[in-house]
Amino acid sequence: MTPLLSLDGLTKTFPTRRGTVRAVDGIDLQVRAGEALGLVGESGCGKSTTGRMLVRLLDPTAGRITFDGRDITGLSQRRMRPLRRDLQIIFQDPFASLNPRHTVGSIVAAPLRAQGEDDPASRVREMLEFVGLGAEHADRYPHEFSGGQAQRIGIARALVTGPRLVVADEPVSALDVSIQAQIVNLLAGLRRRLGLAYVFIAHDLAVVRHVCDRIAVMYLGRIVEIADRDALYGAPAHPYTRALLSAIPLPDPVAERTRERIVLRGDPPSPSAPPPGCAFHPRCFKAQDRCRVERPPLAPLDGAAGRAAACHFPELGPFA
Template sequence: MSTLLEVEDLDVHYGRPGAPGSVKAVDGVSFTVERGRTLGLVGESGCGKSTTGYAILQLVRPSGGRVLFDGTDLCTLDKASLRRMRRKLQIIFQDAHASLNPRMPIGDLVGEALDIHGLYPGAKRAKRIRELLDMVGMAGHLIERYPHELSGGQAQRIAICRALAVEPELIVCDEPVSALDVSIQAQIVNLLQDLQQRLGLAYIFISHDLSVVRHVSDDIAVMYLGKIVERAGKHEIYDAPAHPYTKSLMSAVPVPDPDIEARRQRIILKGDLPDPAHPPSGCRFRTRCPIAIDECAKVEPLQHPLAPGHWAKCIRL
């Protein structure tokens, strides 16, 4: 596997740098995504997951760092170059209905991206639109319908269809199933996995649902208050979490075996997520950490290697 995306020290800060109240929504985030693989990005609401995804696509301009896609730094591209590059990077939003223009029929919603990038002109356009709809399990007779006539699952399939239209290599999936019923969630997840196998896609799958993330991901990065605190393959994260925050998240994932579930120890964190405009000194998790010591307030933890491809940021490791 070769590296498709490399994120280096990515920052997204709101407000004047260094000024009181400046929010470091994403602070020094680094990771890689390999071709054809899925990186799961997990954490509580407000930890910076979605902002990271938007910054990678340059929907939010980073305050610092680099986003290298196939060797090209997206942060340095002008508007025209970025538009051409966006053929290769797409996004699926959480609220599918909100991401679809209510005044456009389904056929035009899917065909819009083809028109923008000059793909499949003339008579080829209608044929390609029907091919894309079939690819996501949508019947061709829906081509004249409008978004308000679709169910939540159908709308999300159209959102996926729009992302596929320009033949991307990487798709950021921003909570793509959280607004759907459980049975529909499974259908959409299975569709995404099938498309990945058929088309060789890479995904960044952003979610707070750890059960779904475990099902779809190859690797997992855990975020807390703008920083990644642990990164590993999914089996290492779920079977041997190292960071106290990761352990608390994993303890909340239900186990289908009632005997095992009854014996498990649930780790319940105290307190609320700190104000991102005034994060704690040292380790940002220390105010809620069950094993914090005085040194945690003075030293910002560095990456501690635990095994090949597995690291965590904690001075207690």
């Protein structure tokens, strides 16, 4: 089946005084219609830059973006406008992405007006109800809402055009822990009801587990592992993925106290001066001489359908 979205060799560099920062380094990804793909990693790994490129809020330096069989990499913003009905984004900070001078109704209606619809009021009311807000909130302003409610407004705005794919860029990381589960459950429920495809960006593997079918792990601008959810959580192949999973608290206090946590050495290297060989080797507990000189490709794992890891010495055993 032809994927809804394909990224081929996608690259983004930024010039700085110290040289060129390679924020995204030649990644390949596919998202099928109706699928939720998680994109996870530490802050600064390039996941949000990737998300903004695939909805064309940032232009890639190199590579190709294909949406529904059409190359959209070089399309002008004018030619992109009709495609934005099918391709939307939910931002991390709801208040930063909502204009405080506009009413909620005006904010949610903006994507419809950009598509040429003159009277979006009924659709706006429908979407506010859909995300758990009353239609009466349309005349209020963003500052009158809590963080969780403001994010619901952002979700309504993203869904009002009936998109096929939504990029959710850390949609709960700016919210109180008590509210995060509500928004995650809302997004999961909307996906089931509407048949949406998601690219769900997060730094917390515990969050994406409840929403995503497949998960891609990024480190220093590259994908280091991609697998179906159950395979990745049950038997992660890349040492970095194992370290991330070991940081997730266990609900059983006895198991939490007795398990061995993987502690990585140091901080992630600067993307303006990545180390030679495998970018993860300075922090890796399995690094060998080969890792310091030879960069491993993202390669399929033997006997593991749909799985790939960028590691010379991957593990396939169960993860305790």
